Amino acid sequence: MTTSAWRLMAAAALFASAACGGRSSIVATPAQPRLAVASLRPAAAKSALLYIADAGKFIVDVYTFPALKLAGKITGINRPQGECSDADGNVWITSTQGLQILEFAHGGRxxxxxxxxxxxxxxxxxxxxxxxxxxxxxxxxxxxxxxVLIYRHGGGVPAVYQSAKQYYYFFAAYDSSGNLFTSGQTVKAAYSLALLTKGTHKLSSVAIKGATLYFPGTVAWLGSTIVLGDQLCGNRKLSCFYRGAVTGATVRITGVTHLKGACAIAQAVVEPAQLIGGNTAQCGRGGKSGVAVWPFPKGGHPSKSVAGLDMPVGATLSVAR
Incomplete structure (x- = not known):
């Protein structure tokens, strides 16, 4: 994989060799992950849990939510990055270098x-x-x-879909109708958004009107509103989140949320009143990487934050059932 491809997962340059100008290479060495028994408090599994994938430390930190108290760590995943969860509270974590996608039950070890x-x-x-x-x-x-790979019912042999205009694929989200939107970049590193319409077998390009996005990140839905994260908001070293209305294959931007102290938020959990994500603070401002909660859509300064991460990427919230 080329250096430019490696640096795509976060504006802060997730992979050290790429950040230093070297040529990155991947060694596919799958490891069996485990959650350290001593680090997970049994009572924690009864609460909502926030999972933050720290690609720099090869660890997934698990926090109680909304308290943001560390409940445990998942170790052994070869470069954990994106995350997602289902209605039962099960959590999926991608292992980019391990070439795997792993599912954990809520609070599972x-x-x-x-x-x-x-x-x-x-x-x-x-x-x-x-x-x-x-x-x-x-x-x-x-x-x-x-x-884009689709594993029917979460298993089996995946169907594979590609867009002629999208080369790199970052994050994705389903809308309430089962249509899949995915952020990414063209081969020339321009922001792109692709759509896999439910019942079809082809990815199509989505036009964005009303704003220019520079570096792909979060894709999320709040009702009929799509939320798109930009890790280089205004082509600067900070993150922001655009809200938009979707009509066919067009997104019309209706608003933007600016976050104070947000250098590079790769993937965030977006809720009606708050936005939660890991922030990689490598923008030359002397900040510390960690996880934070911001008012949404108001934005501004975080209402709560916890330091101690290296290069956080994925974020998902798992609710106990």
């Missing part, structure tokens, strides 16, 4: 399912709440463009 990725390097994921289909975005393929 070992995976309940491990899927192999036959097409490339998994980056993000999304679960269709109606069908439980699992969508996985491949940052790139093994020797070319990335793709």
């Amino acid at each position: 070992t995976p309940i399912k491990v899927l192999g990725d036959p097409a490339g390097y998994p980056a993000g994921c999304a679960v269709d709440p109606a069908t439980n289909d699992l969508a996985v975005t491949n940052l790139t393929g093994f020797s070319g463009a990335g793709a």
